[in-house]
Amino acid sequence: MSLAEELAAVYGTPLYVYDLDEVAAARRALFDALPEEFGVFYAFKANPHPEIARTLREDDARACGAEISSTGELTAALTAGYRGAEILYTGPGKTTAEVAAAIGQGVRKFSVESLSDLRRVGSVAVGRGVVVDCLLRVNSASASATTSIRMTGTPSQFGIDSETLAELAPRLTSVPGTRIAGAHLFPLSNAKDEESLIAEFRHTIEVAARVQRDVGCAFRFLDIGGGFAMPYAVPGERPGYGKLRAELTAALDVHFPDRRANGLRVFCESGRYLVGGCGELVASVVNVKESRGRKFVILDAGINTFGGMSGLGRLLPVAVRPREGAEPGDTESASLVGPLCTPGDLLGREISLPRLASGDLVTIPNAGAYGVTASLLMFLGRPAPTEVAVRGGEVVSVSRLEHHRVHGEVR
Ligand SMILES: *Cc1c(COP(=O)(O)O)cnc(C)c1O
Numbered sequence: 001m002s003l004a005e006e007l008a009a010v011y012g013t014p015l016y017v018y019d020l021d022e023v024a025a026a027r028r029a030l031f032d033a034l035p036e037e038f039g040v041f042y043a044f045k046a047n048p049h050p051e052i053a054r055t056l057r058e059d060d061a062r063a064c065g066a067e068i069s070s071t072g073e074l075t076a077a078l079t080a081g082y083r084g085a086e087i088l089y090t091g092p093g094k095t096t097a098e099v100a101a102a103i104g105q106g107v108r109k110f111s112v113e114s115l116s117d118l119r120r121v122g123s124v125a126v127g128r129g130v131v132v133d134c135l136l137r138v139n140s141a142s143a144s145a146t147t148s149i150r151m152t153g154t155p156s157q158f159g160i161d162s163e164t165l166a167e168l169a170p171r172l173t174s175v176p177g178t179r180i181a182g183a184h185l186f187p188l189s190n191a192k193d194e195e196s197l198i199a200e201f202r203h204t205i206e207v208a209a210r211v212q213r214d215v216g217c218a219f220r221f222l223d224i225g226g227g228f229a230m231p232y233a234v235p236g237e238r239p240g241y242g243k244l245r246a247e248l249t250a251a252l253d254v255h256f257p258d259r260r261a262n263g264l265r266v267f268c269e270s271g272r273y274l275v276g277g278c279g280e281l282v283a284s285v286v287n288v289k290e291s292r293g294r295k296f297v298i299l300d301a302g303i304n305t306f307g308g309m310s311g312l313g314r315l316l317p318v319a320v321r322p323r324e325g326a327e328p329g330d331t332e333s334a335s336l337v338g339p340l341c342t343p344g345d346l347l348g349r350e351i352s353l354p355r356l357a358s359g360d361l362v363t364i365p366n367a368g369a370y371g372v373t374a375s376l377l378m379f380l381g382r383p384a385p386t387e388v389a390v391r392g393g394e395v396v397s398v399s400r401l402e403h404h405r406v407h408g409e410v411r
Contacts, residue, residue, distance in 0.1 A: 005361055007388055008282040011398060013361065014301035014385040015282045016371055018047075021391060022278040023055040023368075026238060030228065030273060031062040033241040035249045039267045041067035041088050041223065046271025046369040047279070048073055051389035051397045053080030056274060067269050071101050078105060088223070088267075090137070090184070092117070092157040099124040103132065111135045111184040111223070113159055115168060118175050125177030133181035135221055136172065138162050138211050140187065144203035158186075162207060166214040173217060182264075183211045186225035190232075190272060194239065197227050198247045205248075209255035218262045226269040230276030231366045233307065238277055272369040279368025281306050281385070285360040286339060295334035297356050302338010302345040305385045306367060308375035320353060320362040330355050340380045378403055 001009075004017045030040060042056045042064040053076060056064040066077040069091035077087055084106020089099070092113045099110070099121050112118040112134045125132045139159030160168065173180050185204045191197035204224045212219050229239050256264060283301035290296070320336065331352045338345040347364075356362065377384055389397040 002363070003390065003393065004280045004282050004363055007390075007395070008284075008361055011386050011388060013282050013284040014299075014305045016279055016367065016385055016387040017282065018049060018052055018275075018279045018368055018387065018389045019391075020051060020055045020278065020389055020396070023052055023275055024058075026274045026277060027056055027059070027062065027064060029238060029240075030268075030270060033244050034268060035245050035252070035266075037266060038248075039065060039265060040274075041065045041267055041269045042274055043067045043226070043269055043271035044073040044076055045069065045373070047275045047371060048076035048373060049387060049389065050076065050080045052275055052278065052368075053077065053082070057081055057086070064274070065267070071098050074098075074102055074105060074107070084108065088135070088184075094120065096120060096124055100128070103128050103130060107132075109133045109135065109181070109221070111137045112178075113137045113157070115160070115171055118172060118178060122175040122177035131177055131179055133221065134175075134178045135182050135184040135223055136160055136165070136180060136211065136215065137184040137186070138165070138207065140185065140204075140207045142203070142207070143187065144199050159184075162211065162214075165211055169215050172215065180215060180217060182219035182221035182223070183208050183215075184223040184225070186223075186269065188225065188227035190229045191227040192229070194241050194243060197229075197241065198244060200227055201244075201248060202251045205251040205255050212256075218258075219256075219264055220262070221265050221267065222256070223267040223269065226271075226273075228268075228270045228273030230272040230369065232272065232276060232370065233364050233367055235365050238273060274369075276366050276369035279366070279371060281364040281367040281371065283362050283364070285356045285358055285362060287358055288334075288356060294350070295332060297334050297336050297353060299336065299338055299347070299362065301385065302340045302347065304338065304340055304345075304376050304379050304382055306364065306371055306375055307347060308377075320364055339382070340376075342379075372401065377401065 007017055008015045044066060066082045066087045068074055068077050068087055068089055087107045088109045088111060089102045089107050090111040103124055110121050110132055112121055118134055137159040139156050140162045187204060188200045201224055208222055283299040285297055286300050287298040332355055333350050334353045335350055336348040384401040386400045388395055
């Protein structure tokens with residue numbers, strides 16, 4: 001039995017198992033792939049589990065900062081030991097209350113997505129008697145590599161259109177309570193290979209230099225986004241990025257030659273690369289049935305537990321590992337579905353599966369990112385899956401998220 005299966009026998013299913021040693025290894029791999037001078041922000045939305053977040057912060061020299069976008073993620077970051085100064089607050093819909101909560105906890109770096117967003121952050125900062133560093137999130141008019149999720153170049157709720165920056169500059173740089181510290185670009189997620197990742201970063205760095213010229217002040221922070229890839233729910237390894245470090249340094253030398261003198265700090269962001277590989281989801285087969293010649297394998301884990309995004313038509317090519325002792329090649333075509341009362345609860349349509357029977361365990365690999373919190377947790381009212389964190393083969397944490405209704409005065 002694998003460790004995950006052993007743990008499922010103890011804690012039941014559906015069960016997420018996170019290997020914290022793998023989180024630490026991914027963090028080291030990412031820092032190794034980047035120039036020495038780089039910092040990394042961990043995108044909490046990938047997985048806000050406190051042990052995972054703590055593991056990303058535990059190395060003094062190569063600790064990730066926290067990239068958060070809600071008060072829930074703020075709490076998650078603080079719980080994991082992050083201090084306000086290590087946090088970057090982002091998002092297109094920051095409310096006054098959220099910004100106040102973040103500033104109250106010592107957050108002093110905000111990515112702002114419009115002049116009005118900047119002014120909102122500024123007015124809260126003024127009320128608190130502080131000045132905060134703002135990174136202008138930029139929606140570049142031009143794009144480079146082809147990517148799985150495109151976020152720039154088109155009309156978007158994200159970022160300030162790059163072609164408007166020069167004209168906006170006097171207003172952007174004179175908002176009380178704020179200081180324009182630099183730019184934030186995030187044009188790409190899950191790059192298909194190292195070449196496209198490098199092409200995107202080169203382009204981003206060039207755009208950032210133009211933004212600096214348009215805004216007319218020397219940057220102290222530059223966040224060039226991410227795109228570091230990771231297989232999702234299918235077997236596979238973290239990609240290696242052997243050429244990236246030299247390419248990033250070269251691009252920065254061209255476009256930000258004075259960065260050391262100016263004290264510029266450069267950051268990347270990642271969610272899936274850092275934590276995708278640390279997690280497996282173990283589920284039980286509840287039932288196997290046939291309908292009109294097609295087979296359905298019904299699990300106790302559906303889109304309430306994993307891959308809630310598949311409801312957006314982004315069906316995952318889920319793979320499950322055969323149970324121990326199954327004949328290799330003993331597979332059949334079947335649909336892998338969850339227990340919810342909706343035909344949308346589909347993890348895989350007519351995919352190749354090991355021959356499964358009621359009571360069997362299946363394991364979905366590379367499920368550490370966009371698992372629990374990217375699922376439709378509340379839909380149909382099933383309990384959230386149990387989450388176990390393991391370090392050195394030993395269980396260090398067992399927990400389960402719980403929702404409950406609060407009556408009366410709710411704020
Ligand atoms: C979601 C997100 C990330 C993380 O993306 P991954 O593909 O998981 O690395 C990073 N930065 C921002 C601004 C994001 O919205």
